[in-house]
Amino acid sequence: MDQVQIFDVSLRDGLQNEPVVLPTATKLEIARRLVSAGYRDIEVTSFVRPRLVPQLADAADLVRMLPKAEGVRFWALVPNQIGLDRAIDAGIQNVCTFMSASETHNQKNVNRTVRESLAGLERVIGSASSQEMGVRAYISTVFGCPFEGDVPVSQTVPIARALLDAGADVVVLGDTTGMGTPMQVKNVVRTLVDEGIPLDRIGLHFHDTRGTALVNAFAAFQEGARMFDGSTSGVGGCPYAPGATGNGSSEDLIYMFHAMGVDTGIDLDIACDAGRMLEEALGRELPGRFHRYWLAQRERDRSDEDAPSAGSGETKFRTA
Amino acid sequence: MDQVQIFDVSLRDGLQNEPVVLPTATKLEIARRLVSAGYRDIEVTSFVRPRLVPQLADAADLVRMLPKAEGVRFWALVPNQIGLDRAIDAGIQNVCTFMSASETHNQKNVNRTVRESLAGLERVIGSASSQEMGVRAYISTVFGCPFEGDVPVSQTVPIARALLDAGADVVVLGDTTGMGTPMQVKNVVRTLVDEGIPLDRIGLHFHDTRGTALVNAFAAFQEGARMFDGSTSGVGGCPYAPGATGNGSSEDLIYMFHAMGVDTGIDLDIACDAGRMLEEALGRELPGRFHRYWLAQRERDRSDEDAPSAGSGETKFRTA
Secondary structure (H helix, E strand, O other): OOEOEEEEOHHHHHHHOOOEEOOHHHHHHHHHHHHHHOOOEEEEEEOOOOOOOHHHOOHHHHHHHOOOOOOOEEEEEOOOHHHHHHHHHHOOOEEEEEEEOOHHHHHHHHOOOHHHHHHHHHHHHHHHHHOOOEEEEEEEOOOOEOOOEOOOHHHHHHHHHHHHHOOOOEEEEEOOOOOOOHHHHHHHHHHHHHOOOOHHHEEEEOEOOOOOHHHHHHHHHHOOOOEEEEEHHHOOOOOOOEOEOOEOEHHHHHHHHHHOOOEOOOOHHHHHHHHHHHHHHHOOOOOOHHHHHHHHHHHHHHHHHHOOOEOEOOOOOEEO | OOEOEEEEOHHHHHHHOOOEEOOHHHHHHHHHHHHHHOOOEEEEEEOOOOOOOHHHOOHHHHHHHOOOOOOOEEEEEOOOHHHHHHHHHHOOOEEEEEEEOOHHHHHHHHOOOHHHHHHHHHHHHHHHHHOOOEEEEEEEOOOOEOOOEOOOHHHHHHHHHHHHHOOOOEEEEEOOOOOOOHHHHHHHHHHHHHOOOOHHHEEEEOEOOOOOHHHHHHHHHHOOOOEEEEEHHHOOOOOOOEOEOOEOEHHHHHHHHHHOOOEOOOOHHHHHHHHHHHHHHHOOOOOOHHHHHHHHHHHHHHHHHHOOOEOEOOOOOEEO
């Protein structure tokens, strides 16, 4: 039976893109629910300067209080050596790094050229991997850049190779503003594989800004990709187009893969419950499609229990 | 260059599932915008008893006032011969019929067995096609039934064959409650083709209730399907799970196909503008993904014009 690994990023990439600061205790509750659901890889925080990302300022405290969970890897994003040191201090054993395939995006995001970023990350990744830590190296704007537009896969190949040579276990191809589309995704994955990058070292991180997250994941799966990021219930809006959706939803991915007979190791019902908790904590309706369906069903089942005649009756109409 | 035909159903299937009665004049404005966008097939209304579907009670008036549009086919749903006669009276030249692949769903929906429905539709379709009208015969619950669960494709095959033999131009395979998933979709399309039903007589109508509308369309396209229903901006919620999404969105489909190098004949920007109009008319945020992105971009472009320093500045945080 085919298998995929789902990496849930809601507590870091999700929360980083929501204008709410959640209490550490709430994040821990959600982390525990994600663990119960069966997620083996959970991105929990980022060790950047707290002033820059208030939502993740509790990074060290959060990590220290994470549940003991056999076989579960908790991941933290680190921008540099200082962040890595703080992460190790706190007890993190698995880190994510990031840089862009696009020069302009890299410059605007981290104020460095691609070459400078690679040099810096080679040291950070080298340091982490020499301490037997897990390392996922994210490459942003692989499928398009909000500044440069199209990004040829030929820009991504040498970056991916360099990051893996530096000691990263996996390169994660990020569709930062949801510009990816399925045939392009197939071409990118196929090209990387043709260039010698093994499928078991390629992860995908899709955004749903234009509705393509799920079809892109399907297309990548057809090319042999087996590692996918998701954010519970699609937490994490798009900073470039406020009001549009951002992260692809974990539950949507899990639902699709299960329907395809592909094992994720995750209990979809419990995963959806984590989404319910996140939605309540954030105080806004989250966009994940399966999430919305699951909540609607739950609501319907409850009203059926309370009032046997509920569900019948006339729709009320408004005249516009 | 590959081509697909997009059939927009927002004014009928969409509005039938919204609790708002729009004025005829508003519907006509939207119809005109859809025509400008380049849609060649637009489902505009249904000739069912007005009491049953108040949103479409203006069927005859609407049809009489439709714009003259060379090469555009306006479609109406008809439940029976009476409905067909009223449609013809009003000036309709293209009709849609419907029945279910599932006995239980058919019984609950139209109070007949599948066999009785087929007998009745054979007469209606025969009558319409003998008058050189276009006929699309919808089959609901092809990919799953809310009552029966799985629906084997072997139930759909003889129904499809009978409807085409009766004179339907196309059978449209409906995923009524969004239970379809991509490998299943491939299997259904492939099986129908293997059973002698030509691809140019197969249409698909997906729902996005569980987030799978676009990936299902992609999967069907991979099997050679070229006719797809969409509803502008995903108008038309799911009556079975209030709060969940319903119809797949036309703009999401168009965006994906264009990105794949597939021609739809539609101007996506004008299509999105029709969605903006619908959203304003209905007074609720519509769920189509590309639609939300397009509106967000439009909003952002406007505030950039008004206030050059807008877009910079700090995000306001709430503490939850």
